[in-house]
Amino acid sequence: MSIEALNYDDRGLVAVIAQDAETGEVRMMAYADPVAVQETLRTGVAHFHSRRRNKLWKKGESSGNILRVRSVWVDCDGDTLIYMVDPEGPSCHTGAETCFFRRLDAEGGLVQHEQDSSAPTLLRLERTLLERKSSDAGTSYTKSLLDGGASKVDEKVREEAAELGRALINESDQRVTSEAGDVLYHLLVGLVLREVPLRALLAELSGRFGTSGHREKASRSRRGLS
Numbered sequence: 001m002s003i004e005a006l007n008y009d010d011r012g013l014v015a016v017i018a019q020d021a022e023t024g025e026v027r028m029m030a031y032a033d034p035v036a037v038q039e040t041l042r043t044g045v046a047h048f049h050s051r052r053r054n055k056l057w058k059k060g061e062s063s064g065n066i067l068r069v070r071s072v073w074v075d076c077d078g079d080t081l082i083y084m085v086d087p088e089g090p091s092c093h094t095g096a097e098t099c100f101f102r103r104l105d106a107e108g109g110l111v112q113h114e115q116d117s118s119a120p121t122l123l124r125l126e127r128t129l130l131e132r133k134s135s136d137a138g139t140s141y142t143k144s145l146l147d148g149g150a151s152k153v154d155e156k157v158r159e160e161a162a163e164l165g166r167a168l169i170n171e172s173d174q175r176v177t178s179e180a181g182d183v184l185y186h187l188l189v190g191l192v193l194r195e196v197p198l199r200a201l202l203a204e205l206s207g208r209f210g211t212s213g214h215r216e217k218a219s220r221s222r223r224g225l226s
Ligand SMILES: [Zn+2]
Pocket: 028, 091, 092, 093, 094, 098, 099
């Protein structure tokens, strides 16, 4: 299948979902025509077709909040794409990280909560920890760890890692899961303490297998697509 052979609708468009290549967060949804897809592949930066202005739209052309595109995925029937992206800045024109920050409740009413987001679990956890860090309503467990500093977090990470190790050796799957959760939680507290983004950790991991962002970029340059 080529760009021309994608399954365009009667307006000549395919739907495009932009998803964070590291965190898995869905950032936005828009439409593309063949020119927009071609420009995206050529430049490595997300382009769409603006239905309102009826023209090619480089995401972030005025805000600077571009989406660097690592890869473009095509769904089974060719009418929807995913741009796997490295976002620079918030993706929504409202200033939100993602356009999907409002939820329908069971009755169909629109709700919006700080704590409630469409983000994947680890990202939601990171955002919750960051919020605890900046709040002065200081009685949460997270807050007490952060207030204890690196030595406190060091102590807990070692303790939880030892518990996970013991569970791996001779405890139930349920215990392994629970202890692994404790390790991940404390690990994230450590990252938040040091102000290292979860995204950087995920990028480090994805760089260790398959195609890393850097390697992909390099190979894109070699193919003249960057
Ligand atoms: Zn938006």
